[in-house]
Amino acid sequence: MTLRSHGCGSAACALSMVNRRKKKEESSLAETAAPELRPLVPYLTLGETRDKDFLNGSRCTKCNTNYVGPRLYCSKCSSEGPFEPIRLSPEGEVHVWTIIHQATPYVQAPYIAAIVDLPEGVSVNTNIVGIEPKPENMNFGMKVKMFTEKVSEDREGNSYVAYRFQPA
């Protein structure tokens, strides 16, 4: 019943875990670490301002398969790459969607959850916002555009930024 914890694939998860652990060690050295702004997923790169944020990916140079986020190995051709970082387009199309009415307690329902296909041949899980969550408002193939915003804060005061999509 357990799902992948998120859509970036296990190798990317592993990388982000390593990075987080490193960060933790560093921050434990400094007595009072200043609160940080962090991406909620490892495949979101934060810029100076929110309009400079972008989704990152990687391309297997052996078989040209693109992935969301960083990778250690290619699950398609089983090679170790090498992988070349790519910047994913902020514009995409809705592949499928659902409207979640029974949501986890800290999330307001109903909301639209969707899979968005990006021109690089990869897809991402996302919320579609800016439309009333009703089936008649949704279309397969609908053009959408990414934006980012702060969505949560942890006990240490660190803020988390997530990406979302809205009609283009």
Next chain:
Amino acid sequence: MREVAVIGVSMIKFGRYPDRDVSQLAAQAGHEALRDAGVEMKAIESLYSGNLYATSGSGQRILQQMGQTGIPVINVANACATGSTAFREAYFAIASGAYDIVMAVGSEQMGKQGLLGSRGDPATSLEGRVGSYMMPAVFGMAGMEHSKQYGTQQEHFALASVKNHFHSTQNPLAQYQRESPLDEVMNGRMIAYPNTLLMCCPTGDGAAAAILCSMDKARQYTTQPIKVAASVLTSDPYTDRDLTLPDINTLTRNAARIAYEQAGIGPEDLSQVELHDCFATAELLHYENLGLCEEGMAGKHIASGAPWIGNRIPTKYQEDVAPFQDKTYKPKTTTVVNASGGLLSKGHPLGATGVANIAEIVWHLRGQAGARQVEGSKVGMAHVIGLCSACTLNILQK
């Protein structure tokens, strides 16, 4: 590889057992399967225990309840395919010649916890912030993919719920045994579009067990050994979107191809299938994945009456179903699907499900399924899919 037979099965009524430990539920299932087979505990040479939440030591705890004979115990976890993977390990133990008689048990105690609880630190959870990763979303979207490709309507999916709840009224072991006409399903509380509450399986507690034996020794115990004609397990091959939208179709299709080849039959030879209807949308997708109907025809197939017990829509539902029927549609198979009431009614205690499906098929092949008996059932298939992903198919033959 030797021929393998199932000589005993059991399933306790699925539901909620707040006053009992999961190992007690599992031990009861094991004990009843031994009685069904007419076999003593001391004859069992190895135990395969499927349990997802209590993984480590689940099998040893069963033996502490029902007989510590010191035999090898293998504990199995494989998402929703946990019980059926335990069964497959038991199958290989016999087929390989390592043992002559073994037991597979599947069990789970989920209590009233839904699958909707938040996991981990709410500050860093992706759920609901970067899409949804929980089962209602996955299977809502899987259904929407079918709608996108073939124009399948919400009502077509809802008919799987109507059918399975209708079948469940004759299954005293099902967690719920209540009919739900189409308007009740459609007007139910929405969970994740297009699945309403009655289109989602319940959580619960349960256990089921099977005794497997080499075919050459099976007749010592029973006059009705049930042959395991195929036992297949697949994982998800690389597909374009499977890191974001779990692909429940490709691995089921791969498993079906291998299983039909192993058993030397085709879908048209199947009298019945117990398939993994964790959500109503899934049932329709699996009609096509298992070859029970042609591509894109799942909606027409369920409305034709073919997968219903008796291969017809019950008179009282004919008016409801009529608008979704295509009179020119000729069903490819008359395979009855989910005579037990399916996961939608029977319940889905994760680790128990895969063995319970096998018990159901065995009862039908023996002609012991009571009022829900599929007449003249000769070959049945049990299908389970667990996300992330594992698909098991077991074909059983009279």
